[in-house]
Amino acid sequence: MAAGLSFRTTEESLRNAFQDFGQLVEVNLVMDRVANRPRGFAFLRYAMEEESKRAIEGMHGKSVKLE
Template structure:
């Protein structure tokens, strides 16, 4: 079995859950998403350093056993209020598309997000698109860092 096909299948059954209120716990998140299928893993992200160390980062990943369960959970949970905030739920593979599109649109100076320009026919993100998105992100971070180091002119 090709390891890349396994990774693609895995990303199709993995959800990105964003805009989480800081009061939401891992247990609460699992309880909210378990009615839609068998959850095989959950990654709740925490700040590991700095002044917010030990606090939730406001997003998580949930891995279902099948892509159908993940799609159902996405449909049912996207936009649903949790602690007064609408959840942002996407397939984890869609996150790469959005980041690449956001990078492209910010360079062009427009506010629209291009959709589907980096995807393959099957709707999956190509490896080269993921690499391009990562390179763009690193370049943007370098530019931010370089801008912060320069003394501001008065």
């Protein structure tokens, strides 16, 4: 799970930020249906558990660069 995301975050920006840690199977950016913008968190799923652990360690305390 990625949390504290900017309202300008896109699934593409998340994929770009997290793809180097392994094979992303799914990126689910949770949207606010009323405001039609991201709610500030997302769920990412990798093919292997080790990849998820690398992503957690590698992104801890870092920001997602928005394009």
